[in-house]
Amino acid sequence: MPRSVSRLVPKVPAVPGAGRRQQFSASTKRTLLDVAEGLFTEHGYAATSLDAVVAGAEVTKGALYHHFNGKAALFEAVFERVEQDATRSISQALKGRKDPWEKAQAGLRQFLEVVQEPRYRRIVIQDGPAVLGYERYREQEERSTFGTVVEIVRAVAGVGEWDLDEEMLHTFARIFFGAMSAAGASVATAAEPDVAAWRVEAAIGFIISGFQAMADAEVVPPWLAEDD
Amino acid sequence: MPRSVSRLVPKVPAVPGAGRRQQFSASTKRTLLDVAEGLFTEHGYAATSLDAVVAGAEVTKGALYHHFNGKAALFEAVFERVEQDATRSISQALKGRKDPWEKAQAGLRQFLEVVQEPRYRRIVIQDGPAVLGYERYREQEERSTFGTVVEIVRAVAGVGEWDLDEEMLHTFARIFFGAMSAAGASVATAAEPDVAAWRVEAAIGFIISGFQAMADAEVVPPWLAEDD
DNA sequence: CTGAGTACGTACCCACGGTACGGTGGCGTA
DNA sequence: TACGCCACCGTACCGTGGGTACGTACTCAG
Numbered sequence: 001m002p003r004s005v006s007r008l009v010p011k012v013p014a015v016p017g018a019g020r021r022q023q024f025s026a027s028t029k030r031t032l033l034d035v036a037e038g039l040f041t042e043h044g045y046a047a048t049s050l051d052a053v054v055a056g057a058e059v060t061k062g063a064l065y066h067h068f069n070g071k072a073a074l075f076e077a078v079f080e081r082v083e084q085d086a087t088r089s090i091s092q093a094l095k096g097r098k099d100p101w102e103k104a105q106a107g108l109r110q111f112l113e114v115v116q117e118p119r120y121r122r123i124v125i126q127d128g129p130a131v132l133g134y135e136r137y138r139e140q141e142e143r144s145t146f147g148t149v150v151e152i153v154r155a156v157a158g159v160g161e162w163d164l165d166e167e168m169l170h171t172f173a174r175i176f177f178g179a180m181s182a183a184g185a186s187v188a189t190a191a192e193p194d195v196a197a198w199r200v201e202a203a204i205g206f207i208i209s210g211f212q213a214m215a216d217a218e219v220v221p222p223w224l225a226e227d228d
Numbered sequence: 229m230p231r232s233v234s235r236l237v238p239k240v241p242a243v244p245g246a247g248r249r250q251q252f253s254a255s256t257k258r259t260l261l262d263v264a265e266g267l268f269t270e271h272g273y274a275a276t277s278l279d280a281v282v283a284g285a286e287v288t289k290g291a292l293y294h295h296f297n298g299k300a301a302l303f304e305a306v307f308e309r310v311e312q313d314a315t316r317s318i319s320q321a322l323k324g325r326k327d328p329w330e331k332a333q334a335g336l337r338q339f340l341e342v343v344q345e346p347r348y349r350r351i352v353i354q355d356g357p358a359v360l361g362y363e364r365y366r367e368q369e370e371r372s373t374f375g376t377v378v379e380i381v382r383a384v385a386g387v388g389e390w391d392l393d394e395e396m397l398h399t400f401a402r403i404f405f406g407a408m409s410a411a412g413a414s415v416a417t418a419a420e421p422d423v424a425a426w427r428v429e430a431a432i433g434f435i436i437s438g439f440q441a442m443a444d445a446e447v448v449p450p451w452l453a454e455d456d
Numbered sequence: 457c458t459g460a461g462t463a464c465g466t467a468c469c470c471a472c473g474g475t476a477c478g479g480t481g482g483c484g485t486a
Numbered sequence: 487t488a489c490g491c492c493a494c495c496g497t498a499c500c501g502t503g504g505g506t507a508c509g510t511a512c513t514c515a516g
Binding site for chain 3: 025066
Binding site for chain 2: 121126131133172178180181183203204
């Protein structure tokens with residue numbers, strides 16, 4: 001059932017003057033992205049045919065291949081848009097927060113919200129790595145959601161006054177991001193997402209409290225004692 | 229270039245007696261799995277054609293579809309084998325360890341080794357979720373690698389004498405598993421895997437030390453204070 | 457008014473997953 | 487030992503779907 005989406009049709013010029021042609025072009029491109037996003041979310045990348053996409057957008061494959069280099073390119077464009085929305089959403093939640101711990105909490109909460117969106121789970125988490133390859137997948141991550149995590153970790157580390165070099169900071173961010181992704185997935189698939197979300201918040205909070213406690217007590221990580 | 233793998237050919241009975249027929253059958257099935265594993269690892273699921281698999285195994289599609297219900301089923305069989313090997317490898321590393329913290333460390337180290345295997349990264353981490361779907365993917369995880377993580381977390385929590393219910397324990401395990409997966413991926417793709425592995429061990433050790441410090445100091449997680 | 461190039465539509469190719477069916481040889485049975 | 491059955495596998499074929507080559511209409515600069 002190819003969903004049809006309303007789209008500008010070159011009949012009467014909507015806005016006369018500078019480039020009506022390009023308006024139609026942008027409209028069809030956007031429509032293709034919208035339809036593709038819906039189908040990718042619903043059936044996944046592999047089970048979505050380009051015929052279904054162009055049928056939903058009420059165009060032909062000629063139009064699709066004019067705007068995108070192929071199916072993978074179309075997916076990547078959709079992928080980028082979804083990640084951009086997610087990043088904007090999270091960044092918005094951080095507005096106004098001053099305390100790094102508070103920012104971390106707000107960021108986590110908003111991420112747990114985002115990860116419950118079907119499109120994010122399906123397109124970014126599930127199909128993303130396989131379609132884009134881990135190389136490009138991590139490139140995309142780096143300059144979107146993951147980038148936000150890096151900033152938060154940097155802020156928190158600054159409060160703790162730990163002397164982490166840039167590499168170590170990225171390692172921590174990577175670990176936290178992986179933890180959040182997995183946690184988010186468990187939240188999204190849980191029978192009661194709300195309860196599960198609370199559990200995750202509690203667990204992560206538990207871990208972070210450990211950092212604070214350790215900073216206060218000035219303990220030495222036990223399995224770093226036997227360094228050779 | 230379809231790699232050909234040596235395989236039993238029904239010419240002279242290798243071991244006479246009980247069921248030579250089944251030996252040939254098992255041999256071809258195993259050969260199909262071996263070839264498929266190699267091709268899936270090298271080119272990925274989507275870019276691997278069944279023609280290439282049967283060519284490498286020196287059989288035809290008739291044989292393949294006799295043993296497996298389809299391409300996805302073939303992949304899942306390969307997937308299970310890889311995960312079983314990984315689980316065995318990690319369990320082996322835990323043998324003899326008594327102290328839970330020590331077990332955690334050994335398990336982490338072995339996991340970081342496993343995650344560097346190209347077949348595990350490509351088949352399990354990269355293509356697994358997309359091909360099997362998140363449902364089946366997590367089912368498989370649950371009774372293999374992730375199950376080991378749960379046991380380790382349970383042991384460690386027992387030492388800390390924290391009263392975690394089963395749900396919370398699973399949440400922690402989920403988080404740690406996600407952290408380890410992401411960390412493992414960063415290790416595998418790093419320019420210097422050894423150094424990266426050390427960083428991850430240090431970071432995770434850092435976090436776990438936080439737990440110990442917190443257990444000693446009996447602090448309260450800060451963002452759990454404002455419970456409503 | 458006209459050339460040029462954008463923005464599509466049309467027709468087609470072919471790789472690849474899947475299926476239907478045919479055959480052959482081992483293995484239990486009498 | 488003869489025989490029939492079924493597991494095991496080969497052969498031939500189809501349909502879907504990604505990708506491509508090429509034609510066309512419309513727009514805008516000059």
